[in-house]
Amino acid sequence: MADHTKTQNPNQGKNDKKAQRRRALDLPDLSGRIAVVTGANSGIGRAAAEALAGAGAHVVFAVRDPERGRAAAAAVPGSTEVRRLDLADLTSVREFAASWTGPLDLLVNNAGVMMLPELRTKDGFEMQFGTNHLGHFALTNLLLPYLTDRVVTVASGAHRMADGIDFDDLDLTGRYTPQRAYAQSKLANLLFTLELQRRLTESGSPVRALAAHPGWAATNLQGRVANPFARVAMTVGNRFLAQDDRAGAQPTLYAATRDLPGASYVGPSGLAEMRGVPTLVGRTAAASDPVTARRLWEASQELTGVRFAVGVGA
Incomplete structure (x- = not known):
């Protein structure tokens, strides 16, 4: 009697996962849509910008170095x-927003700095909080009338390491560590998304605020961390554990194009959310606290001088 038992292809599981990743990158037709991607000259920002443009969108590379941006x-x-x-200069943020005319479909708050030595922005804020949160807070609110x-704001699993928002000292003066400051800025990204969505809903705006994180994606961010031992560890991790920047951009693209509820948070599906399909x-309880989210919003308004205003686009 013939044996009709199927032999399992040892590569089938790998092939299925690769197919899932390809499907996750399939985007709808974005022809006629306009997107701004901050930090689009490298890493997951560049990968997201490339995918959006490939789907037909007109993509604005919002970058600190225009020469590198033009090359990308x-x-x-x-x-x-x-x-x-x-984003580390509120004058630059205001100039960018002031030059904008016409509708804007999608804003991807992607740019960021990671685990730097203690530095200040041009406006005197701690660099990671000032760039990753305050710069994007101001940019979003200034562009909101056109959206x-x-x-979509790119957060990080590192928000889980944050011990809250230090409202008494957002610059972490006297107790600064690169890791603590980075974690606080990423927690701020999620709280910002939460409160932005609350305000959009309350105002009757159809605009949605979402967040995403790339998992462990091999980008140039890890090579700039302050601690040399951490740099070595991240280099090893990039080689053996990380996914590439295109895979790391998938959660951003998923959040940018799928029909998801406001305040959704997208990340990789794999172990510890390090890699996998979006x-x-x-998120942590701290990142879900509406009281803290509102307090952070009010503090950010005072620090930046920028306030919530829904307008022509919404």
Whole structure:
């Protein structure tokens, strides 16, 4: 009697996972849509910008170094342009927003700095909090009158390491560590998304605020951390554990194009959310606290001088 038992292909599991990753990158037709991606000259920002442009969107590379931005944009098939934006300088943020005219469909708050030595922005804020949170807070609110669809802010699993928001000393003076400051800034990203969505809903705006994190993605951020031992560890991790920047951009793209509820948080589906296809993921209780989110918003308004205003786009 013939044996009809199927022999399992040892590579089938790997092939299925690769197919899932390819499907996760399939984007809808974005022709006619306009997107701004901060930090689009490298890493997951560049990968996201390339995918959005490849799907038909006109993508604005909002970058600190226009020369590097133009080099990156030139390598991307599709409709792109480059505009200067330094998130560590509120004057630059205001100039970028003041130059904007017409509707904007998608804002991707991607740019960021990671585990730097103690530095200050041009406005005197701690660099990681000032760049990762306050710069994007100001940019989003200044562009909000033009937004028609959604804001996606790139957070991090590192928000789990934060011991809260230090409202008495947001600069962490006297107790600064690169890790503590980075974790606080990423917690702030999630609280910002939560409160932004609350305000959008309350105002009747159809615009949605979402957050995403890339898992462990091998980018140039890890090579800039202050601690040399951490740099070595991250280099090893990048080689053996991390996914590439295109895979790391998938949660951002998923949040940017799927029909998800406001305040959703997207990350990789794999072990410890380090890699895998994008899915909705959880966050800490601290990142879900509406009282803290509102307090952070009010503090950010005072520090930046920028306030919430829904307008023509919404």
